[in-house]
Every structure is written in C-alpha cells, then in structure tokens.
Amino acid sequence: MRIVVRMAVLMFSILSGQRALWAEPLELWLYYPVNFQPKESIAKLEPIWRRAAKAGYTKVLLADSKFAKLGDLGGMERQYFGNVEKAKKLAEELKLELVPAMFDIGYSNNLLWHDPNLAEGLPVKDSLFVVERGEARLVADPPVLFGKPTWVDEVVKIDGRLATLRDFKENARINYKLKVSPFRCYHISAFIKTEEFSGDPHISVLAGKQSLQHQNLGVKRTQDWTEHHVVFNSLDHDEVNIYLGVWGGGKGKLQWKAWNIEEVGLLNVLRRPGTPCVAKGYVEGKDYEPIVDPLMGNKPWKGEYTAWHEPPIIRTKLPDGTKLRVSWYHPAIIYDGQVSACPSEPATMELLADQAKRVEEAFAAKAYMMSHDEFRTMNWDESCMKRKLDAGQILADNVRQCAKLLEGSRVYVWSDMFDPFHNAVKDYYLVRGDLSGSWEGLDPSVVIVNWNFGKRDQSLKFFADRGHKQIIAGYYDAKPQQVKQWLEAAKKVKGVEGVMYTTWKGNFADMEEFARVVRE
Numbered sequence: 316m317r318i319v320v321r322m323a324v325l326m327f328s329i330l331s332g333q334r335a336l337w338a339e340p341l342e343l344w345l346y347y348p349v350n351f352q353p354k355e356s357i358a359k360l361e362p363i364w365r366r367a368a369k370a371g372y373t374k375v376l377l378a379d380s381k382f383a384k385l386g387d388l389g390g391m392e393r394q395y396f397g398n399v400e401k402a403k404k405l406a407e408e409l410k411l412e413l414v415p416a417m418f419d420i421g422y423s424n425n426l427l428w429h430d431p432n433l434a435e436g437l438p439v440k441d442s443l444f445v446v447e448r449g450e451a452r453l454v455a456d457p458p459v460l461f462g463k464p465t466w467v468d469e470v471v472k473i474d475g476r477l478a479t480l481r482d483f484k485e486n487a488r489i490n491y492k493l494k495v496s497p498f499r500c501y502h503i504s505a506f507i508k509t510e511e512f513s514g515d516p517h518i519s520v521l522a523g524k525q526s527l528q529h530q531n532l533g534v535k536r537t538q539d540w541t542e543h544h545v546v547f548n549s550l551d552h553d554e555v556n557i558y559l560g561v562w563g564g565g566k567g568k569l570q571w572k573a574w575n576i577e578e579v580g581l582l583n584v585l586r587r588p589g590t591p592c593v594a595k596g597y598v599e600g601k602d603y604e605p606i607v608d609p610l611m612g613n614k615p616w617k618g619e620y621t622a623w624h625e626p627p628i629i630r631t632k633l634p635d636g637t638k639l640r641v642s643w644y645h646p647a648i649i650y651d652g653q654v655s656a657c658p659s660e661p662a663t664m665e666l667l668a669d670q671a672k673r674v675e676e677a678f679a680a681k682a683y684m685m686s687h688d689e690f691r692t693m694n695w696d697e698s699c700m701k702r703k704l705d706a707g708q709i710l711a712d713n714v715r716q717c718a719k720l721l722e723g724s725r726v727y728v729w730s731d732m733f734d735p736f737h738n739a740v741k742d743y744y745l746v747r748g749d750l751s752g753s754w755e756g757l758d759p760s761v762v763i764v765n766w767n768f769g770k771r772d773q774s775l776k777f778f779a780d781r782g783h784k785q786i787i788a789g790y791y792d793a794k795p796q797q798v799k800q801w802l803e804a805a806k807k808v809k810g811v812e813g814v815m816y817t818t819w820k821g822n823f824a825d826m827e828e829f830a831r832v833v834r835e
Contacts (some may be wrong), residue, residue, distance in 0.1 A: 323558070338383060343372040343830050344786060347764025348821070349379050351398040351595035352391050363823050368832040375406065376684055376727075376764075376815065378416040383425035383666075385673040399657070399677055414682045414727065418667055418717050421658035421690035421732070424632030429666055431612020431620070435657040436590040436644025436696035437548040438746070440498040442580050444594070444629055446637040451603065451629035453580035456496060461557075461576055464491045468560065478571040480561070487569075488560030493576070495549045496498040500582060500645060502623055503547075505533070505559060507572035508540045514565020518545050522552035525742060529649045530622050540572070544580060544623035550745075567570055580624040582761050583645045589660050590644035594629070600725060603631035610716045612646075612654075622648050647692040647745050658696040659715040671720040682725035684764070685717050689734050691744035699747075706748040707739065711756030718761055727762045727786065736770040736777065754781065764815065765786050768797075771804040779808035788817045795829040802833070 345697045419426040444451040482489045493713040496827045528547040563589035646654045656663050694706045731738040733754040741749040759782035766788035767774035789798040805811040816829045
C-alpha cells in the first residue's frame with residue numbers, strides 16, 4: 316500500500332512539474348504572409364485576423380517580400396504605407412501583436428532585387444575560350460556528351476534517344492557516369508512530354524554522396540514536348556552520375572527525348588569584388604571588352620534568375636586562335652528559383668541594415684523575426700574564402716550582426732540553420748564546409764521558432780539547454796491534431812512560450828481547430 320501511495324505521489328509531482336513549465340497558457344501565433352501593396356490587402360486579411368483574435372491568437376508573424384524593398388516602392392509608396400497603418404490599427408483593436416519578419420538570408424531573392432550580383436557565387440576555374448573573328452567562345456575542355464547509358468531501370472522503354480514510361484510503381488531512371496572537369500559549369504537539357512502523369516520527373520547530378528543539382532523541372536501533369544533545363548557546377552569533382560527519371564513511381568505516360576549535356580561559359584556571371592571574372596594573362600577593358608550578362612538576376616524581374624539562357628560572348632581584337640583561360644562565378648539556383656545572398660560581401664550587410672531601419676520605422680514593433688532559413692549556398696566565393704572561416708562561423712557572425720541591428724527589441728529566428736539535429740551540419744546542400752557552431756552567434760535572449768518536427772525532442776532540448784525561449788512552429792498544412800506530438804515533447808523542457816499556426820499554402824481553414832487542440 317505504501318508503495319502505491321509513494322508511486323501516486325511521484326506521478327503527481329511529475330505531472331505538476333510538467334504543468335509548472337507552462338505557468339501561463341501557451342501563446343498562440345499566426346503566420347501570415349501578406350502583400351501590403353494592393354488596395355484590397357486589408358480587406359483580405361481583416362476577416363482572418365478577426366477569426367484569429369476570437370480564437371485566442373495574440374501574435375502575428377508578418378512576412379511581406381516588400382519589407383526588403385521599402386525604399387523602392389515608387390508611386391505605390393503612399394498606398395503601401397497607408398495599408399501598413401490600417402493593419403497596425405486593426406491589430407491594436409484586436410489586441411494582436413505584429414512581429415515583422417526581415418533579413419532575407421537563405422531565400423534572398425527579395426534582397427537581391429537591389430543588386431543581383433550579391434548572390435553567393437560558385438567558382439568556375441580556367442574554362443577555355445578560343446578567339447575567332449573578334450569573338451571568344453567557350454570550347455569544351457574536355458568535351459562531354461551523353462553516349463550509351465551506364466544503366467537503365469527495367470521499367471524504362473528506351474529506343475535510342477527516346478524513352479517512354481507508363482504506370483510504374485518503382486524508380487524509373489536513365490543513368491550516365493561521365494568524366495567532367497572540376498569547377499566547370501554544365502548545362503543539361505531534355506524534351507519532356509506527359510499525358511496525365513502523376514509523378515515528378517527530375518534530373519539529378521551526384522558526385523559521391525553530394526548532390527550538385529537541386530533545380531525543379533516544373534513538368535506539368537499534361538504537356539506537349541517541352542524543353543527543360545538545369546545547370547550545375549562540378550565543384551571539386553572529376554566524375555558525376557547523372558540521372559534522368561522519376562523516383563517512387565507514377566501513373567500516366569511520361570516521355571523523354573533529345574537529352575543533351577554541354578559545358579557552358581559566362582552564364583549568370585556575377586560581377587562584384589568578391590567574384591572576380593578574369594582571363595589569365597589578359598586585361599579586361601584593354602584586351603577584351605567588359606564581360607556582362609544582361610539577363611543575370613533580371614528575368615523576369617530583378618532578383619530572379621533563370622537557370623538557362625544563352626550566355627554572353629567575349630568580344631576582343633586578339634588574333635584568331637588565341638586561347639583564353641577564364642575564371643568566374645555564378646549563383647546556384649535551388650528548387651523553384653531560390654538564390655542565397657553572400658553573407659560576407661560588405662554590401663549585403665549594408666542592405667540588411669537599411670532594411671532593419673526601414674521596417675522599424677514603418678512598424679515600431681516590440682519584436683522582430685530574423686528570416687535566416689534554409690541557407691543552401693555559402694562559402695565558395697572570394698568574399699567568404701578570404702575570411703578563412705568555416706561555414707558555421709560565417710553564419711554565426713552574420714546572425715550576430717543582424718541581431719545587433721535589432722537591439723532594444725525582442726528578437727526571434729527560425730531554428731533550422733542553428734540546429735545540429737537539422738540543417739547546422741556538414742555539407743548541407745551546396746554549402747562548403749560545416750555549419751556546426753552557427754548557434755554560437757545567437758545570444759540566449761534570441762527566441763527560437765522551432766520547426767524541427769522530425770527530431771523535436773533533441774532539438775527542443777538543445778535550445779533549452781542553451782537558455783533560449785522557444786516558439787513551436789506547428790501545423791505546416793497537416794492535421795491540427797499533429798501539434799499534440801509537439802506539446803508532449805515540449806513538456807520535457809523549459810522555456811516553450813507559444814505555438815504557431817504555420818501555413819505555407821495560405822490555408823486558414825484549420826486555424827480555430829488548431830487553437831482548440833493546443834488549449835486542450
């Protein structure tokens with residue numbers, strides 16, 4: 316009997332201790348992306364914010380691509396800032412605190428609107444150009460082409476350069492193992508046709524365990540023959556495995572034809588101090604005309620980059636047959652257009668400081684969110700290399716400087732790039748080196764917005780042990796009940812202050828149910 320009583324007392328103490336961690340109810344946050352420029356933006360957000368306030372939400376994480384461009388609004392400035400004031404007035408009425416997000420570090424396209432050359436650059440070294448009739452054009456060195464496939468999955472019906480796939484459950488790929496030159500730029504193209512095809516065609520490039528190509532093809536469920544393009548840098552590899560196909564099956568019909576690979580030059584060439592473009596032994600402006608790619612970071616508008624377009628040629632009066640060895644840098648494009656800014660180029664920090672000043676003037680908020688998130692290219696160009704720091708140290712320095720720009724306010728940041736159980740690891744995407752230690756740039760006063768659901772126990776504990784308060788970024792367009800698993804993990808640590816309804820699809824249908832589950 317005494318044992319039973321003791322066990323009951325122990326269980327009560329444990330449960331009481333867990334509840335004590337949340338002496339106050341968890342705050343409910345709403346992630347709300349917005350564009351304050353259109354006249355109808357307030358009419359669109361008002362019913363959602365009123366529902367949120369009624370359901371018990373008290374914080375709104377506010378994201379607007381224009382926050383990086385507040386000095387470039389042109390004739391829309393009056394309307395834009397008028398809508399900001401209306402949103403602030405509505406938030407005050409509903410007792411909602413607005414937390415604006417800024418610092419486009421991983422997804423930098425908005426920031427790169429100001430100067431597309433500030434993208435992080437991948438190096439191309441000593442590509443060969445040969446002069447003919449006043450123009451120097453790239454000559455593949457060595458030539459590279461698709462010959463006979465190394466192997467083909469059984470479900471692929473292949474006839475020369477035409478491959479057909481129908482209704483398959485497994486992987487369906489064509490593989491080539493090719494020799495390449497290190498630090499060269501390569502372009503792969505293929506024509507693709509689909510008929511009610513449910514899978515996701517990809518072109519993948521692997522060197523050992525490293526993936527060198529991360530662009531999505533954007534193939535439609537049904538489309539006529541359409542040419543698709545990807546570009547990759549071989550980095551320090553001299554051999555790659557290239558896959559054209561589908562992983563995990565698909566229904567319907569998919570066809571590939573006329574796939575091709577070529578070395579290319581001066582595509583999306585970056586021009587800034589940290590990304591020199593040089594022809595060895597020759598002088599730009601004297602021996603050849605200045606090199607500029609007018610489409611770099613300008614299509615369809617500033618800050619957006621096309622994976623492929625015809626690169627510029629080098630115009631020169633050098634004699635025919637002259638060989639130029641040209642080195643340069645180009646940005647990496649990830650998935651559907653993501654490009655990251657170089658954190659080491661001084662002009663990047665100047666833009667971030669300007670953004671902080673303008674957003675603070677517009678909102679005078681109590682707190683701000685740093686948008687360091689999924690930083691997938693870093694530490695390759697001269698701006699980074701000359702610092703002789705590992706990737707984690709570079710990111711730590713950047714986030715430390717960004718937080719300093721927000722002194723006097725409460726500061727939040729996404730968890731992933733500072734989480735050793737998530738993205739703060741070695742060889743993350745196209746980051747050179749190890750992102751470990753990035754968390755050393757975070758003062759304990761910075762609040763972590765944690766979205767590492769897969770390793771929530773380890774992640775929550777890691778940040779709690781470092782003294783950080785945390786907000787759980789839940790939902791992610793899944794079932795509202797999933798947040799219960801987050802809450803169970805959160806009971807094991809101190810400092811969890813709130814939970815955020817985080818939708819990337821603009822789906823606010825589950826907002827009230829999510830709040831109810833959190834409050835259970």
